[in-house]
Amino acid sequence: xxxxxxxxxAVLLLTxxxxxxxxxxxxxxxxxxxxxxxxxxxxxxxDTRDELxxxxxxxxxxxxxxxxxxxxxxxxxxxxxxxxxxLRGPDLSPxxxxxxxxxxxxxxxxxxxxPPTASRSILVSVTFDTPTTSPGYANGQTSIWxxxxxxxxxxxxxxASRQLTPPIDVRYAYLHGTSSNRGMLEIDRIEFVx
Numbered sequence: 001x002x003x004x005x006x007x008x009x010a011v012l013l014l015t016x017x018x019x020x021x022x023x024x025x026x027x028x029x030x031x032x033x034x035x036x037x038x039x040x041x042x043x044x045x046x047d048t049r050d051e052l053x054x055x056x057x058x059x060x061x062x063x064x065x066x067x068x069x070x071x072x073x074x075x076x077x078x079x080x081x082x083x084x085x086x087l088r089g090p091d092l093s094p095x096x097x098x099x100x101x102x103x104x105x106x107x108x109x110x111x112x113x114x115p116p117t118a119s120r121s122i123l124v125s126v127t128f129d130t131p132t133t134s135p136g137y138a139n140g141q142t143s144i145w146x147x148x149x150x151x152x153x154x155x156x157x158x159x160a161s162r163q164l165t166p167p168i169d170v171r172y173a174y175l176h177g178t179s180s181n182r183g184m185l186e187i188d189r190i191e192f193v194x
Contacts, residue, residue, distance in 0.1 A: 034054075034058045034060060034089060034090045034091050034172055038050055038051060038053075038054055038090075042191075043096070044096045044191065044192040045189070045190070045191045045192075046089075046189065046190045046191070047072055047188075047189045047190075047191075048071055048072050048074060049067065049069060049070055049074035052067060052187070052190075054089070054090045055076060055089055055090075055175075055190065056076055056087065058090075060086065060088035060174070061086055061087050062084075062085065063078060063080065063085025063086060064078065064079040064080040064083060064085065065078060065079075065085060065087065066079060074188075075186045075187060075188050076186070076187040077184060077185070077186050077187075078177075078185040078186075078187075079184055080184075081122050081179050081181060081182065081183045081184065081185050082179055082181060082182040083178075084176075084177075085176060085177060085178075086174055086175070087174060087175040087176070087187075088172070088174045089172050089175075090172065091171065092171060095169050095171055096169065096170050096192050096194060097167075097169045098167040098168075098194045099128070099167055099168050099170050099192050099193070100164050100167045100193050100194060101144065101158070101159050101164055102144065102159040102173070102190065102191065102192055102193060103156050103157070103158060103159070103189075103193055104124075104126075104146075104157045104159065104175070104189070104190050104191075105154050105156050105157075105187070105188040105189035105191075106148065106154065106155070106157055106186060106188060107151050107152065107153060107154050107155065107188075108121070108122055108148045108149065108151065108184075108185050109184045109185075109186070110181065110182065110183040111183050111184075114182060118181065119181050120149065120181070121147050121148060121149045121150065121181065122148050122177060122179040122181050122183065122185065123148075123177060123179060124145065124146055124148055124157070125143045125144070125145040125175070125176055126143065126144050126173055126174070127141055127142070127143040127173065127174055127176065128141065128142055128143075128144075128164075128168060128171075128172075128173045129141050129170070129172050129173070130142065130168045130169055130171065131169055131171060132169075142164065142168065144159045144164060146158065146159050150183070154186070154188050167194070170192065173192075175190070
């Protein structure tokens with residue numbers, strides 16, 4: 001056996017036990033908190049300006065986000081879908097249990113200056129923070145997604161409930177997307193499906 005290999009084995013043996021005793025337990029640094037929820041007319045349904053404002057006005061939401069309109073006619077507008085954006089929902093107390101999906105009433109309007117061959121869809125994700133880590137979910141978070149097609153009418157985007165197996169309990173959720181497709185996304189309503 002060569003001297004280099006012996007030296008390598010010796011170093012590995014010496015360092016293998018270093019620092020094993022006396023290390024503090026690991027911990028997770030929580031992310032920024034969302035605002036306290038405002039009471040919603042229906043449980044876990046955000047449909048009015050005041051309810052949607054909770055998603056738009058907090059220290060986690062980012063991107064070209066505008067809240068426009070009054071009452072139940074209000075919409076959250078992502079003005080640049082070709083740039084990274086995040087809408088952070090409120091910290092939920094009590095937590096909704098048995099969540100199987102999300103229904104988002106929205107429309108995607110591609111930029112009119114796009115060439116005819118450009119894609120007319122965007123991928124939008126909803127990520128949930130759960131109190132427990134389930135198999136297949138990293139650090140207590142799981143995502144579901146939908147590919148939104150261009151439309152001038154508001155439609156319910158069915159984030160697939162089959163993606164949340166088993167149903168989950170939710171501490172908070174956020175919608176997000178990054179796309180190279182220029183356009184505007186308007187969200188009229190967000191609803192947890194149980």
